Amino acid sequence: MKPQDRRSFLNSLTLVGLSAALPLPALAAGKVKPAANSALIVVDVQNCFVTGGTLPVAKGEEVVPVINKISAAFENIVITQDWHTPGHASFATTYPGKKPFETTTLKYGMQVLWPDHCVQGTDDAALHKDLKLPTAQLIIRKGFRKGVDSYSAFEEADRKTTTGLAGYLKARGIKTVFVTGLATDFCVAWTAMDARKAGFEAYVIEDATRGIDLNGSVAAAWKQMAAKGVRRIQSGDIAMA
Ligand code: VGL
Ligand code: ZN
Numbered sequence: 001m002k003p004q005d006r007r008s009f010l011n012s013l014t015l016v017g018l019s020a021a022l023p024l025p026a027l028a029a030g031k032v033k034p035a036a037n038s039a040l041i042v043v044d045v046q047n048c049f050v051t052g053g054t055l056p057v058a059k060g061e062e063v064v065p066v067i068n069k070i071s072a073a074f075e076n077i078v079i080t081q082d083w084h085t086p087g088h089a090s091f092a093t094t095y096p097g098k099k100p101f102e103t104t105t106l107k108y109g110m111q112v113l114w115p116d117h118c119v120q121g122t123d124d125a126a127l128h129k130d131l132k133l134p135t136a137q138l139i140i141r142k143g144f145r146k147g148v149d150s151y152s153a154f155e156e157a158d159r160k161t162t163t164g165l166a167g168y169l170k171a172r173g174i175k176t177v178f179v180t181g182l183a184t185d186f187c188v189a190w191t192a193m194d195a196r197k198a199g200f201e202a203y204v205i206e207d208a209t210r211g212i213d214l215n216g217s218v219a220a221a222w223k224q225m226a227a228k229g230v231r232r233i234q235s236g237d238i239a240m241a
Helices: 003-021 060-073 165-171 184-197 217-227
Strands: 038-043 076-082 103-106 109-112 138-142 176-182 201-210 231-233
Touching (some): 038 060, 060 201, 076 165, 176 184, 184 201, 184 217
Parallel strands (some): 201 231
Antiparallel strands (some): 103 109
């Protein structure tokens, strides 16, 4: 073998070795392409849930650049805002002697008690300033009834009152939702599971979420979501072109 032939033989070996080592999701064929009948749902990316807020989710702000980036792949974008009254039923301060992260029983069942957070009209309840979603079409506010919480963007915690989101999405012909935001184990998980219940195909983009994680609630939420047919993907799995 001549020296130049030997070099190209070695080069071809290296290329084969490299491509065999490439993980499958890196290939375009493994990507998920949001269709015109898909919607991105951006859950509660508000000051209250990031560093410096009243109910901070660890590293909550890290979802912002990820969501901004993937938003370009979506024609339809819905934003949600946790939007509580002062003295809300989900606030520990509403119950003398109760502390945040304890639970109580309300008419509709068990309620985790939270620090006062996302009070209507406050800066704490505003969307994160770096969230850049100029093409978003709807902001849906939830948890605005004093006596009823709402983790889900579809249905309040009494499991009877609808927010109207399923009707809105259906009226617009949406079939698939991609859920992102805060917090993985509460509002994101409940929103994704209720999307399934309402008949939508549902994905959660894991690296576009962060969790609160009370006693293993993040792992529990992923299990429950899987059981309901929610698909767990990463932002890199979204086809951007
Ligand atoms: C949330 C707890 C209380 C959430 C909202 O956005 O996940 N969690 N309110
Ligand atoms: Zn809340």
